[in-house]
Amino acid sequence: MRDPDDIRVLVPVAVLEGQVIPDQMIRLLSQSTVVLLAYHEIPEQTAPEQAREQFESKARIELEDLVEAFEATGAAVETHLVFTHDADQTIERIAMDADCDAVLLPNPAPTIDRIIVPVKEDINIETISKVVAGIGRDQDVEITLFHAVENDDAVPGGETLLDSLVGKLTTLGLDQKKLSRSVVVAQKPLQALIDGAADHDVVVMGEEEPTIRGRLFGETSERVAEQTVGPVLVVRRTLRSEEESESN
Amino acid sequence: MTDGSNGGPTDPVGERTPDGDALVSSDPSVDVGAASDEVTVLESGTELERTIGLHGGLAIGIGTMVGAGIFVFPGLAAGEAGPAAAVSFAIGAFIALLVALPTSELATAMPKSGGAYYFISRGMGSAFGAVVGIGLWLGLVFASAFYLVGFAQYAIAVLAELGASALFADGLPLVPILGVSFGLVLTALSMFGTENATKLQNAIVSLLLGILLIFLVYGSLDTLGLFGRQTVPEEFIPYGTLNIFTTAALVFTSYLGFAQVATVAGEITKPGRNLPLAMVGSVLVVGVLYVVTILVSTGAFGSARLATFGETAIVEVARSYLGFPGAVAILIAGLFATVSSANASILSSSRALYALSRDALVPPELARINLRYGTPHLALALVGGPTVVLVATGRTEVLAEVASFLHLITYGLICVALLVIRRSDPEWYNPTFRVPGYPVVPILGAIASFGLVGFMERLSQAIGVVVALAAMAWYFIYARDISLKGVQTDA
Known part of the structure; x- marks a missing residue:
């Protein structure tokens, strides 16, 4: 197994x-x-x-x-x-x-020191944290957890979301010193992410739609891959991981 | 390294041998691979993705066929057989069904590029294979030329409708000029890559079926007198029973398309289900459309008058039922339908050449793929070239009959090949679809296919026989030798 x-x-x-x-x-x-x-x-x-x-x-x-x-x-x-x-x-x-668990959309990557992980409420946190921890555990990298909100009132909620992810990642053996959090207030979350990704080397993000026979990549990850220079790692949203996240 | 096949039936037989051996082996198991619903996994672990679904398969079948029966033949057929031309089309559909069922069984057992050629060479040996392969290549060349002549007639009708006919009235041979130039365009398009050709084909077929459905439903109701129309009273069989059969032989070109589905059998998803459905389904769909078209057309004008309209008779029929917009819609549909048929036939023909070259029955260079465009440019040129030469003759009926002749020989042999393979029952033969009514269906299919050839015009029969003999001569002069050498030369 x-x-x-x-x-x-x-x-x-x-x-x-x-x-x-x-x-x-x-x-x-x-x-x-x-x-x-x-x-x-x-x-x-x-x-x-x-x-x-x-x-x-x-x-x-x-x-x-x-x-x-x-x-x-x-x-x-x-x-x-x-x-x-x-x-x-x-x-x-x-x-x-x-x-x-994840699919790489390769783009050229001269160096990989900084990884950005955009997070949304309804996305497959379980698999994302597993993938991020698996990649980052033994690498000398900085990882930014990124969350975009529409107005200032939503900032505390975003902080809480990222805190819970930090908790998951440290439990999975990731050194907390590698992690930083960024909650951004923006009207256009996608553009905010693309801007945020600009000073990072790799994007690790969740797949938008649950895929059984549907499209693999939600529109967002494709657009991110097109508009950023670095590789994008798309974390799949499998039935299995959904079941896991429901049972948790 | 692991092999990523997703379950699915695995091929019990075994060993993949180097490609060189496949040239002389008549055992398809050397490279059939393990076919599952979405992928074929070869013994080397290499996977070939299946990307054509049931819709795509139906679109190939219907798209290839629908061009001829509705948009070229109604006038010609009615002129020969009267309203009983509907029976001729029904006979054609029946024969096509008798062949489609055995073809489905063979295709699910051997989902390989090349379709009929592959079944027959594996079932009956490479001599028959060579004749069928070359016959298919040229048969499709004749068919493509026939469709392009039809296309040219529609293009001229469009020009006439636009009032531009005066510009060309001074005796220019418009049909050859338009047909040849468009033939060259199609060949060039397929050589230099046509992105999304399948999606385009699917869209065209849906559009066509939509237009036809409106037209035929309205026409049928009108013919039955619902809107107060007086149909032209006419004897059902004005020209005798024999003409029903000669017309069936002429219009059989309208059914050369279902077997094209088998040429992409290796690319069809869920082959056990989708192959038979696509083949039988497309024959049924176009068969019904054809029969209704003839009844509606002869109801509108009477066959003698219909015949005077020639290849574009259906446009006048549409005009009489639905006025000018109807004529325009059918003109556009006719352009699309003839192009889609010509295009599909050119592509299938190049697949037939590929299958021949894989077995070294023609020089292997023919199937080389152009690295830049990813297309078999030589094979496509060898289809497009002869096609435009034939288009230049502009002889609709002869082109149609020779195309049918060469296909009917193949279809008859497909039925025989099924009987031979079932009797010898080789270990690798595991079709996921089995012909109902075996052995009656394939026996009837063979008799009907060979029999229909007898009703063709002498000239068409002569050309067909010459092509078949030339193919045989080619095999004995060139291919016998090469298939032995092929073991060493091909890597």
């Missing part, structure tokens, strides 16, 4: 398009189980088998290099090599099948 502390992170890579995972990001995931998804998206007029025959060996070589890079940091690695017409569908399927 799964070790409850083990976090499983899906890392999708467009393997034949020269997409690289930054070394810093590889190091950040060194304590995780990395589900490495090498995919090659092909247009509809091409049969996946056809692309497979021509590109499989090349893709395998690229994949092996990536596996070595991750394993060198101590991460456990599982791999998938998929030829698909629809990368989003493939990423979602593997995330479900491989029971991943």
Whole structure:
């Protein structure tokens, strides 16, 4: 069975398009189980088998290099090599099948020292704290817990929310000195987050919609990934984690 | 490393062999892989995602078929068989169903690119396979040319409607010019990548069905006299019973589409359920539409007059029921329908070439994928090139019949292949869908497919036979040799 502390992170890579995972990001995931998804998206007029025959060996070589890079940091690695017409569908399927806690939306990351974790009331706190603790426990990083509220009256509520998260994270073995809290009053929470993310290197955020067969990424995380320069780690909202959070 | 397949039936047989061996092996298990609902997992652990759902499958089938039967044939068919052309279309649908069921079974057992070629080469050996594969490639080339000629007729009708016909009145061969240029455009589009082509196809098919439904429901009610219309009184079978069958042979081109679903069998989700539903469903949908169209059309004008309108007869029918807006809607629908049929056929044809080249029955270079665009550019060019040459002839009926000829041979052989495979019952053969009424259905399907060929015009039969003989000659001259060498050369 799964070790409850083990976090499983899906890392999708467009393997034949020269997409690289930054070394810093590889190091950040060194304590995780990395589900490495090498995919090659092909247009509809091409049969996946056809692309497979021509590109499989090349893709395998690229994949092996990536596996070595991750394993060198101590991460456990599982791999998938998929030829698909629809990368989003493939990423979602593997995330479900491989029971991943989070999905990496890779962006270049020159350094990874500062992580921002936006938090909302109705989001899957349990899995987020597990993922943040799993990543941050053995890394020299600063973690900002971020919460946006609409007016000053809501600030105390936000403080309480972040306090409870700090409590969860320290229980999970994260050093409290690494944590800082930021409650921001803003009319546009998304823009506030993007601004806040500007001086951070990685975003760890919850998935918006519960995904069974729906879209994997809520609009928010996609927009954050587009508008920030660093990688975004999307924490999935699985049925399992929902059940857990309900029972807690 | 783990293999991420999500349960699903796993392939009991075994070993994946290097690709080279697949060239001479007639055993599909070498690379069928384990097919589950959403993915095929090959023995190497590599996964092929399934991305086409039931809607997509139906859209491929209906989108390929609907162009011809409604937007090209009503005038021609009514001219040959009178109102009984409706029976001709029904016969076509019945034969298509007899073939669709065996095709479904084979496709669920061998969900591979290439469809019919794959079943027949695995069931009956590579000589038959080569003839069918080459026949399918060229049959689809003829079909694409036929659709493009239809498209050109619609484009001209649109120009005429816009009052622009005077501009072109000085004897320019408009049909070849428009057909050829649009054929080149379609080929170029498919070579350089068409993002979201499937979504576009789905949308077009939905739009088409919407327009047709309004038109046909209104037309049917009107024909039945609900709005006080007097239908043109006419004998049901004015030109004799034989003409019903010759017309069925002519219009069978309207049903060349259900088997195209099998060419993407490897990409269909839940293949055991969706493949048969998409194939049988699309035949039923278009069959009903065709029959109603003929009844409504002949009700409006009488077949003799309808025949004088030629390929775009349905536009005049729409005008007579729904006035100018009806004519415009049907013109637009006709443009879309013929394009969607031509496009689907070009893509299927290139899949057939790929399947042939995978088995080294044609040079493997043909299936090379262009690294930049990710498309099999050579194969697409080998479809688009001959297509536009044929379009230039502008001979609707011959193009249609040759396309049907080559497909009907394939369809007959599919039924035979099912009988052969069921009798030998190889270990790898585990279809998730089984033909009801076996062995009657495939036997009837084979007899009907081969029989219908006999009702075609002499010229079409001659061209069809020449193509089949040329394919056989190609196999004996080129492919026999290569398939032996292929073991070493292909990596």
